[in-house]
Amino acid sequence: MTPDLWSYRSDVYGTGQTLDVIGYDVEAADGKIGSVDEATQEVGQSYLIVDTGPWIFGKKVMLPAAVVTQIDPQERKVFVTRTKQEIKNAPEFDESAFKETAYRDRLGDYYGRFPYGMA
Numbered sequence: 001m002t003p004d005l006w007s008y009r010s011d012v013y014g015t016g017q018t019l020d021v022i023g024y025d026v027e028a029a030d031g032k033i034g035s036v037d038e039a040t041q042e043v044g045q046s047y048l049i050v051d052t053g054p055w056i057f058g059k060k061v062m063l064p065a066a067v068v069t070q071i072d073p074q075e076r077k078v079f080v081t082r083t084k085q086e087i088k089n090a091p092e093f094d095e096s097a098f099k100e101t102a103y104r105d106r107l108g109d110y111y112g113r114f115p116y117g118m119a
Contacts, residue, residue: 005064005108006044012068024076026050026063028084034061036078041065048078049093060093064111082111 024036026048034052037060046065063080070079080087090110097103 004044005066005111006046006104008041008046008065008068012065012071019071019073021048021071021078024071024078027077027079028082028087029080030083033080033084033087047098049098050087052087059088060095061087061090062093062098062107063087063090064107067111 021036021039026033026036034050036048037051038049040046048063048065048068050061050063052059052061063082067080067082068078069081071077072079091103091106094103
């Protein structure tokens with residue numbers, strides 16, 4: 001069974017738990033990649049919009065919720081399973097289309113290439 005890329009793993013958020021992660025640093029598998037600009041916790045439609053800042057010349061990327069492995073509220077960090085290069089190579093964030101099914105399918109195809117939970 002293919003995991004739902006657009007839902008957080010059960011060990012990231014407990015049942016009924018919510019946490020505002022906007023402004024948190026995002027740690028890729030190989031180091032900091034940026035900070036959370038926007039986040040949702042809608043069942044089956046959750047994602048992070050990450051501002052990569054100067055690392056990728058100010059590019060924003062959309063990460064499906066399933067790539068999040070841990071949220072550390074004390075350190076204000078979100079940990080993800082992808083490397084900086086994998087995030088850099090992701091389809092460009094499209095602010096006008098990011099809520100559309102076709103755009104999410106394209107992102108799902110990209111992130112779904114990697115084994116679940118693996119970078």
